[in-house]
Amino acid sequence: MHERDYDLLISGGGLAGCSLACALAGSGARIALLEKTPFRQAQAPGYDERSIALAYGSSRIFDSMGVWQDISRHAAAIQDIHISDRGHFGAARLAASDGGHEALGYVVEISSLGYILAQRVQQLDNVDLFMPAQLLDFSSDDSGVHIVLEHEAERRELDASLLVAADGAQSTIREKLNIPVREWHYGQTAVIANVTTSAAHQGIAYERFTDSGPLALLPMTDSAEATAGCRRALVWTIHDAEVDEVMAWSDQRFLEHLQERFGFRAGRFTHVGQRQSFPLRLMMARRATDQRVALIGNAAHTLHPVAGQGFNLGIRDVAVLAELIADALVAGADSGSNELLEQYARQRRGDHRNMIAFTDTVARVFSNPLPPVILARELGLLALDRLPGMKGFLTRRTMGLAGRLPRLSRGLSI
Template identity: 40%
Template sequence: MTEVAATRKLQDIVVVGGGMVGLTQALLLAHQIPDAEITLVESLPVNMQDVRQPSFDARATALSPATVDVLQKLALWPFLESSAQPITRVHVSDRGHVGQTEYRQDENSGRALGYVIENRRFGAELTAACLRTSNISILAPAEVLRVTPVRAGVELVVRQASEHTVLAAQLVIIADGANSPLREKLGIGIDQHDYRQAAVIANLSFSEPHHGAAFERFTEEGPLAILPMVSADGRSQSHRAALVWTRPAAQLEETLGLDDAAFIDQLQARFGYRLGRCSRVGERSSYPLKMVFAREQVRRGIVFMGNAAHFLHPVAGQGFNLALRDCAQLAALLVQAWSRKQPLGDLTLLQEYLSQQAVDQKITAQLSHNFIQVFASHHPLLQLARNAGLLGISLLPGLKQEFFKQMMGQALPRAEFQPIEKQEMVG
């Protein structure tokens, strides 16, 4: 390694990773603590015209109503709303069995059940918002090579071009993704469950308009989700949808290698014709599916966020929504600590954050996991139970409400959004 060039001045907070979670976390903190100096370090170039971070690839994300509330408080929603498709109903069914349930907007006080947005669009607006926020500095492309706790906080060695610098911070929030190189460097292990499956992603067009309907369909080989997307012109009835199709790892190559017509045939054999004929399938990509939890999410001066803290099966659409609830909870506690002049990296404070989020993390992970395990089973008793479960959910309004409330991020109390007034500079 070349010599470290200089020690930069103390930052209040450094966020490592400019993916969906790192950018949102930086915005939440910058808005609520306007006097805090926040530095975000991202190893890829950060540019709103050409977003390259892996979070912002060709996927689409289902944002829960709780997530949209946070984006509204950040004044970001007006930039996103016209590109976001409201979900008016969610239909859950089990292929070849009678059990099914549906949840509609009118059962949620008329409020959309969520919104679907293309990740690229979301990334462009998150990036633009960070670039125009005066107390966020972005170092990119720049890679954090090392994080070391020191007496007054944390030191980070950052490589930018061929230069190495040291950043000192009260707190570092590490959102460097599911494989989290820094988690590994800090010697933090993981608990993981490999589903031996992969998610195949593609954008689709159907002959019938979706009218905002989202579908979760369970098949013998794993679940598939079809999420409604806005039309290309943003005005007419939309026929566009995003596919998340779970395939057994052993069949992945075959599925990816199918020509469009064969891909559509296989898909429709599983999904049916609820939206008519699928007339177009876009480029396909795939993601290996695991559930991963970091064995430690906090240390003195350090918090892991987003995929670096927990990675969930994507079919229930919970990963980012859960991470955002974590980010909001951490921000709420840091606001209080800032007002009390308490060090932001204080271990007791960070442990309090984790204990406040532990229940939400556990329930959400279990919900996503059970979705896969129960519905993947060929065992006749489990098949009977899941049909009874879906019928039960559909027949018992209270149960249905609870199930969907958790999926929408509305089941547990939420962190307050409580900005501190910016202090006038003295002298």
């Protein structure tokens, strides 16, 4: 058997791909990372960047990887989650203090998180970064995976033990392998913006269900631009048919409608940054692996953002796959073997299914106008608020601490 160029080749340097390279920093794995779009420069906190809610469990994974200290400087802690249903009586509250945790999760701008991970990747001796580069083709057999790529307008060929598809929701690797997907569109679009409210956020994240879909308001860190008031991240889900109109509203009109939908629990909405819209769909690959190929992150699953779990699920793919690869290398075994890939698929299956079912159920039940469904969900919210067992279960799931946890989630090194 000839020496392969790399142990693994990661296609896609988004959050999932860069996280995997960082997770394997001390493992001795020889890694090639391909990214087609050059990494962005650092951005100052502002009003035009999308944010992401990281579950507490994800922060622990980043901590074990040695990057949480940098990320935490840009992160606002979520201490409480208030869930309510507009126009109905049901409401529930999850609190970090109930379980003795420092936070349920954290909100960080994707640009800051991406920048920190990209910086770390560029410092790692065991990672060769090909950027801008694009995977053109690949083929695999028992002995390895052969990859053809274009790097700086030149065609190159590389061999590796494992190809990791971290190339996002439209994964070309998944498509080339003809891996079928389960997919549906919700007929809803998320309108994202950063807003200012007159009241301080006090670490509270609001999840408010309205008849068009959920509306989330998340705490954010301060910004030099936020002179009077408090910066928060808004994810406002609306019907597809309303998108053009909502995106065309003046800022003033947008803030008035938002105030009317959300009420005054966060004070007065006084400022809104640039709005972006994302059509919502759910996609799950029927298989997370193929011969010498593993899918991670959005390439394997794309969720409705209702519970802010998409990347949190992806970082757990990273933690499990990194552990299996590191163990294989220590044992002198093949890091792309069928056995390793079967273990990866088996260990991720339950979490993928549970999180997709959970997110999908919440998205559907809380957009359903039928009176029996409304009654059932109101009772569900009341039960959630009053039954400690149910609350504890949901809190653990939201925090990314449910089920069997990989080493990185338990604060252990890879």
